[in-house]
Amino acid sequence: MGSRKSIVFLFISIFGTLLFSCQSVQQKSETVEFSYELIDSTAHFRIDRASSHFRLKVKNPFAGSDAEESYVFYPRDSAKPKGVSAQHFIPTPVNSLVITSSTHLGYLKALNKETAIAGAKNLGYAYDRSFLEQLKSGEIVDLGEAEFNREKLIALNADAVFAYAIDGAAYREVDNLRRLNQSAVMLAEFMESDPIAKAKWLEVVALFFGEKELASAIAQIQAIENRYYEMQKLAKQADHKPKVMIGLPWKGTWYVAGGKSFQAKLIEDANAEYLWKEKGDKASLPLDIEYVFEHALKADFWMNPGPAKSLNDILERDHRFDAFQAFQQGKVFNQNRRLSASGGNDYWESAVVKPDVILADLIAIFHPQLLPNHELYYYQNIE
Amino acid sequence: MSGRRNTNALFLLLLLALPLLFALNLSVGSVDISITDLFLVLKGEATKSSHELIFFQSRLPKAFTALICGASLSVSGLLMQSLFRNPLAGPYILGISSGAGLGVALVVMGATIFGIGLSASFTIPLAAVLGALLILFILFLVSLRLKDVMTLLILGIMLGSIATAIVGIIQYFTTDFQLKSFLIWTLGSLEGLSYAELKLLAAINGLALIAAFLLNKPLNAFLLGEDYAKSMGIVVKSSRLFIILISGILAGLITAYCGPIGFVGIIVPHLCRLLFKSSNHRILIPAAVLMGAELLLLSDVLAQLPGNGVKLPINSVSSIIGIPIILWIIFKKRSISKSF
Amino acid sequence: MTKEILNISSLDLSYEGSSEKVLQNVNLSLNKGEVLLILGENGSGKSTLIRAISGLLPYQKGNIQFYNKEISTWSKQDLARRMALVLTEKNISGMLGVEEFVAFGRYPFTNWLGKLRQEDLQAVEKSIDSCGIQHLRHKKIDQLSDGEKQKVFLARALAQSCECLILDEPTTHLDVKNTVSQLKLIQSLSKEQGKSIIFSSHQFDLALQVADHLALVVDGKVHLLKPQDFYDDCKYQEMLLGEAYRFDVKTNRFSLKLFS
Numbered sequence A: 001m002g003s004r005k006s007i008v009f010l011f012i013s014i015f016g017t018l019l020f021s022c023q024s025v026q027q028k029s030e031t032v033e034f035s036y037e038l039i040d041s042t043a044h045f046r047i048d049r050a051s052s053h054f055r056l057k058v059k060n061p062f063a064g065s066d067a068e069e070s071y072v073f074y075p076r077d078s079a080k081p082k083g084v085s086a087q088h089f090i091p092t093p094v095n096s097l098v099i100t101s102s103t104h105l106g107y108l109k110a111l112n113k114e115t116a117i118a119g120a121k122n123l124g125y126a127y128d129r130s131f132l133e134q135l136k137s138g139e140i141v142d143l144g145e146a147e148f149n150r151e152k153l154i155a156l157n158a159d160a161v162f163a164y165a166i167d168g169a170a171y172r173e174v175d176n177l178r179r180l181n182q183s184a185v186m187l188a189e190f191m192e193s194d195p196i197a198k199a200k201w202l203e204v205v206a207l208f209f210g211e212k213e214l215a216s217a218i219a220q221i222q223a224i225e226n227r228y229y230e231m232q233k234l235a236k237q238a239d240h241k242p243k244v245m246i247g248l249p250w251k252g253t254w255y256v257a258g259g260k261s262f263q264a265k266l267i268e269d270a271n272a273e274y275l276w277k278e279k280g281d282k283a284s285l286p287l288d289i290e291y292v293f294e295h296a297l298k299a300d301f302w303m304n305p306g307p308a309k310s311l312n313d314i315l316e317r318d319h320r321f322d323a324f325q326a327f328q329q330g331k332v333f334n335q336n337r338r339l340s341a342s343g344g345n346d347y348w349e350s351a352v353v354k355p356d357v358i359l360a361d362l363i364a365i366f367h368p369q370l371l372p373n374h375e376l377y378y379y380q381n382i383e
Numbered sequence B: 001m002s003g004r005r006n007t008n009a010l011f012l013l014l015l016l017a018l019p020l021l022f023a024l025n026l027s028v029g030s031v032d033i034s035i036t037d038l039f040l041v042l043k044g045e046a047t048k049s050s051h052e053l054i055f056f057q058s059r060l061p062k063a064f065t066a067l068i069c070g071a072s073l074s075v076s077g078l079l080m081q082s083l084f085r086n087p088l089a090g091p092y093i094l095g096i097s098s099g100a101g102l103g104v105a106l107v108v109m110g111a112t113i114f115g116i117g118l119s120a121s122f123t124i125p126l127a128a129v130l131g132a133l134l135i136l137f138i139l140f141l142v143s144l145r146l147k148d149v150m151t152l153l154i155l156g157i158m159l160g161s162i163a164t165a166i167v168g169i170i171q172y173f174t175t176d177f178q179l180k181s182f183l184i185w186t187l188g189s190l191e192g193l194s195y196a197e198l199k200l201l202a203a204i205n206g207l208a209l210i211a212a213f214l215l216n217k218p219l220n221a222f223l224l225g226e227d228y229a230k231s232m233g234i235v236v237k238s239s240r241l242f243i244i245l246i247s248g249i250l251a252g253l254i255t256a257y258c259g260p261i262g263f264v265g266i267i268v269p270h271l272c273r274l275l276f277k278s279s280n281h282r283i284l285i286p287a288a289v290l291m292g293a294e295l296l297l298l299s300d301v302l303a304q305l306p307g308n309g310v311k312l313p314i315n316s317v318s319s320i321i322g323i324p325i326i327l328w329i330i331f332k333k334r335s336i337s338k339s340f
Numbered sequence C: 001m002t003k004e005i006l007n008i009s010s011l012d013l014s015y016e017g018s019s020e021k022v023l024q025n026v027n028l029s030l031n032k033g034e035v036l037l038i039l040g041e042n043g044s045g046k047s048t049l050i051r052a053i054s055g056l057l058p059y060q061k062g063n064i065q066f067y068n069k070e071i072s073t074w075s076k077q078d079l080a081r082r083m084a085l086v087l088t089e090k091n092i093s094g095m096l097g098v099e100e101f102v103a104f105g106r107y108p109f110t111n112w113l114g115k116l117r118q119e120d121l122q123a124v125e126k127s128i129d130s131c132g133i134q135h136l137r138h139k140k141i142d143q144l145s146d147g148e149k150q151k152v153f154l155a156r157a158l159a160q161s162c163e164c165l166i167l168d169e170p171t172t173h174l175d176v177k178n179t180v181s182q183l184k185l186i187q188s189l190s191k192e193q194g195k196s197i198i199f200s201s202h203q204f205d206l207a208l209q210v211a212d213h214l215a216l217v218v219d220g221k222v223h224l225l226k227p228q229d230f231y232d233d234c235k236y237q238e239m240l241l242g243e244a245y246r247f248d249v250k251t252n253r254f255s256l257k258l259f260s
Helices: A002-020 A102-110 A129-137 A150-156 A168-179 A195-207 A211-235 A262-269 A289-296 A311-317 A319-323 A355-366 B002-027 B035-043 B049-084 B096-114 B123-145 B149-172 B176-187 B195-214 B216-222 B226-231 B236-258 B264-276 B281-303 B314-333 C046-053 C076-082 C098-109 C118-130 C146-159 C176-191 C204-210 C227-232 C234-241
Strands: A037-041 A045-049 A054-059 A068-075 A088-092 A097-099 A117-120 A160-163 A184-186 A243-246 A253-257 A284-288 A301-303 A332-334 C004-014 C021-031 C035-040 C061-066 C083-086 C164-167 C196-200 C213-218 C221-225 C245-248 C253-256
Touching: A037 A195, A037 A211, A045 A195, A054 A184, A054 A195, A088 A184, A097 A102, A102 A117, A102 A195, A117 A129, A117 A150, A150 B049, A160 A168, A168 A184, A168 B096, A168 B123, A168 B176, A195 A211, A195 A262, A195 A355, A211 A262, A211 A355, A243 A289, A253 A262, A253 A289, A262 A355, A284 A289, A311 A319, B002 B035, B002 B049, B002 B264, B002 B281, B035 B049, B049 B149, B049 B195, B049 B216, B049 B236, B049 B264, B049 B281, B096 B123, B096 B149, B096 B176, B096 B236, B123 B149, B123 B236, B149 B236, B176 B314, B195 B236, B195 B281, B216 B226, B216 B236, B216 B281, B216 C098, B226 B236, B226 C076, B226 C083, B264 B281, B264 B314, B281 B314, C004 C046, C004 C196, C021 C046, C021 C196, C021 C213, C035 C046, C035 C176, C035 C204, C046 C061, C046 C196, C046 C213, C076 C083, C076 C098, C083 C146, C098 C118, C098 C146, C118 C146, C146 C164, C146 C176, C176 C196, C176 C204, C204 C227, C204 C253, C213 C227, C213 C234, C221 C227, C221 C234, C227 C234, C234 C245
Parallel strands: A068 A088, A097 A117, A097 A160, A160 A184, A243 A301, A301 A332, C021 C221, C035 C196, C035 C213, C083 C164, C164 C196
Antiparallel strands: A037 A045, A045 A054, A054 A068, A253 A284, C004 C021, C004 C061, C213 C221, C245 C253
């Protein structure tokens, strides 16, 4: 029948045109005029140095993306480097920044550069008191929660925006930022599964403030790394590996971090066994409550039970949870020791540059005999 | 004839209101820009460069989006109400927005599950369009074999439910962050369209609106039922297909770029019928274009009422405006089917 | 020269979507300018037959030729210029004015925009006049009584300027005066304007007086007669009317013999 054929043809041509026009964004190839010396790199960033500038490459900035972006940082009083292509050219040191995550605040505090923050989006749950006060008073411009307040952002005219995207939708937002003339640099520290790699993004943040800051950041990281490895070595002295379970279910389903995640790595480095290390990748997995009962009933430790601040909170979620051995023995710990009055948790803010402290906490929990004098920093025993 | 004069007068009123509301929309925002400053921006002598940027990169695209979106969704909803002779039908009744949502969900949340993740910025709209097209395609194939238009309606509703169910399953397996990202898409937003995207939208939807107007005869004929329509020379099967296609294009592309924006498509056709006291589509379609655009421009202005940079999601505002109107219609008429 | 406009041969009809046969082996024909009256009890299949003739009901066995062309091969547009319908269903959505509604009858002749030209407006005027609904023209459809709706629907069909009108129970809901004027209109349309009309009615005594042919639908069969045959032969009267009514030759009218 005539109309049926023409309709099928119409659809195929629409589909085809759309799919065909899906060209992936190509980065322009650089003219190789500079010789670059590698400063540092992780799975998701790479800092190189040329005589006149630093080059930052961020790759795979969110799950499933193969994108790679380049940024050039050059001293403010020099000319903008020619002959190199980048998404943004940032004159350093920057005077005003827009941040979009509490980890950004954490990095800046570690560098003592939080005064550079001029505006913030989605930071209503920050921990730092003075930051919150400045946000409330308007000294730091509140740029919205879920969506950017575009007009205020434009009016602010910051030197750079710390942006991130966790998926394609958010990536579109980054595009929008660039259309508004913002220098949006993508930070992808959350993609790192290695605690040290995550901390190393301190160096990326330091780039915004110049060479000296970068050097100081590198030194800081070096110290952190040394302390971390020392802790790791210490943990190996333990005689047994306790079993550890994590999380609190929502409506009967446990969403747990996968075996290759940041959480899992820390636990392994603390010489304990993460019960679900075999399961899946980095992503969080939903587990049925029966499965959890089956495998975790005899776990030695129960970590990070959601927002629970007391054992009662856990019982309120589900009265059956007193069956867990860890619950009965009082070996339940949560990373919410440092909470602000408004509900902000410092773990999500400063822990990103303190992996050695997290590790120390964990070792003190799992193997108290190894660190008898350690005072827990992020973790508290839930009672 | 007085009826004709009234209709003309009403159209004149609506035509005059449009540029006024457009201008109102342009003058409202979280950064205070006085009227004089706005004029300076238009003349090219902006006092601050941020004013120029705000006006041309934020407010103007948003206003155009509101205009196109309101017009498109209203006409799309009108087409659905007339085809199915159902006063509660709207642009999304056949599952178009659910299909779009499925496309977006796959891209936004599917990255971690399936490892797919395209990084171009047109990924989201493209995924939404493909999702909507898929639903349309299934409907088409089925409608060629169906005799009864009500069965088509039920099928559309079910397809929408299936798509929503699949989205639910995907949501089940994702992290909080991505969930929030998807939820934000479902709230709908008029912001963030580039001029290139606006041009595409204007071109395609503009053509679709003209096509809708050219469908006024079958649409009117369907008011009498399919038997009489056939006896008046309307080819029912292909008319149905075109009406569904045009309605789907109007709703699908908008949803791809702005997320699902509800209620406008359901209320505005009723408002037009009440205002013009007519069911003749030669009058209703242009009326819906004007009223839809104006309603959304107004909703956007009201969404910023809280002030201090707080902006309500457009979906909620259009619902809050819409629900009392619908209730008023129902109470006034006592039975909505009579006016319908 | 009489021209045959409708020819039905060996037609079997079932209800839509079912295989149960309603009518079997229907044979009838109609010439131009003639009036065919379809009589039958409720549920005998009159409407089904009418729908089949109008091309609304597909059939499996037999043949329906309209102007020598099989009914389903007609394009909708061409058919609409030759045949106009009034069905029993009068459920209209929306707020349509009477005049607007009658003008819909011009759809087969107007362009994309439905613009009414001089000749269209004249056809509408003439139709409104013929049906006697001048006083209703500014009302809305949902404000009409059943009888008024009946007349308005006929007006719409008339406005379609077709040679053939098919009317399913056009006299239902009408009072005596209006029934008479409706039937008189049918008669003048056929005699003065040469239109061919097929209609069904329960007002058999009045309707018979304007019919040229009679199709009696009884027990799944269609008997084609002339009105005179019906007056003369009690057998047919009994089929339709049962025991009670008989045509009295002496008084030249039907009389009710309930209590004798």
